[in-house]
Amino acid sequence: MPLNHQILLDNRPQGAASASNFKLVSSPTPDLQEGQVLVRHHFLSLDPYMRGRMNDSKSYAAPQALGEVMQGGTAGEVIESRSPRFKPGDKVVGMGGWQEFSVVNAETPAAMRKVDTTHVPLSHYLGAVGMPGVTAWYGLVKIIEPQAGQTLVVSAATGAVGSAFAALAKARGCRVVGIAGGPDKCQYATAELGFDACIDYKLHTDAGSLSKAIAQACPAGVDGYFENVGGMVMDAVMLRMNAFGRIALCGMIAGYDGKPMPMSYPTLILVNRLKVQGFIVSEHMEVWPEALKELGTLVGTGKLRPRESVAQGLAAAPEAFLGLLKGKNFGKQLVKLI
Ligand SMILES: NC(=O)c1ccc[n+]([C@@H]2O[C@H](COP(=O)([O-])OP(=O)(O)OC[C@H]3O[C@@H](n4cnc5c(N)ncnc54)[C@H](OP(=O)(O)O)[C@@H]3O)[C@@H](O)[C@H]2O)c1
Incomplete structure (x- = not known):
């Protein structure tokens, strides 16, 4: 052996x-x-x-x-x-x-x-055709429940989960805006992943400034947010959420080393009647076959090139x-x- x-x-x-x-x-x-x-x-x-x-x-x-x-x-x-x-x-x-x-x-x-x-x-x-892809699918389909024409935002946009999210959301007729770190990742997001716009969060030092950039990229506000990061990025998107918006809380990588991740504007959940839902993809094995089928087709047909x-x-x-x-x-x- x-x-x-x-x-x-x-x-x-x-x-x-x-x-x-x-x-x-x-x-x-x-x-x-x-x-x-x-x-x-x-x-x-x-x-x-x-x-x-x-x-x-x-x-x-x-x-x-x-x-x-x-x-x-x-x-x-x-x-x-x-x-x-x-x-x-x-x-x-x-x-x-x-x-x-x-x-x-x-x-x-x-x-x-x-x-x-x-x-x-x-x-x-x-x-894309595995756990990260299914994660994007679950948060999008089961929590955000998008409708064609709505505006969706995803953080860590060019990563394994974020890139699958873009392809799945575009397939449902949504405007999809990414948030990613650096000009190369943002260029890749719009040129190759199909994002309608991408914001480089590293150009912003506070949530107010980042939020203004999100407002420019999302003139009709944000209907659904797929959260991968937490902290300043989440605060900035929260400020732009529309009434009855949905937030799929998938990850908070900015806090994985143990740093506190306070939420600055929890009142907005009430004022905008937001749904905020965390999830763990391995607890939803029932959706995997359907999700993997769609993701496999997107990759097989070249619509998702991770x-x-x-x-x-x-x-x-x-x-x-x-x-x-x-x-x-x-x-x-x-x-x-x-
Ligand atoms: N809930 C679930 O069941 C589930 C399942 C899978 C994954 N997840 C979560 O989904 C998220 C994405 O996972 P992934 O596998 O696709 O990873 P990934 O996005 O491929 O890689 C992680 C990315 O996070 C971003 N990042 C790291 N530190 C950051 C910080 N301090 N502020 C902002 N962005 C930061 C970086 O992108 P930038 O360079 O763009 O900052 C990095 O490339 C993670 O939070 C992960 O824990 C959850």
């Missing part, structure tokens, strides 16, 4: 995460038992939620255990099987973690699923992850493992 390189959570961050929180180890892959398969990971997904799990605090999911392989989504290929459900050569997506190989109990429900790479590249099953930032080799994962938390990624952040 092959030697497996793995990255463990060695210690918990105090404030910002750092490379010293992780430890690279190696160990032989165990022999397969009946019902198990051996998967070689081609891609590891790096996602902001991993930062929350590094803390030992109350959350919707248990913390990442110390001394264990970091949890994470993976896409790869079955290389050995003792299960009738999978055969060598099958392309699969699962939660293999930060390691090069995983042994999976194929009989465990939803442990792993086969994917078809004829029209959709394997890596996209970790991004960009990826790909780090090379498992040892590069910690730095790539820390970069993701600082916005150094351009699109979905992956690690290529072979």
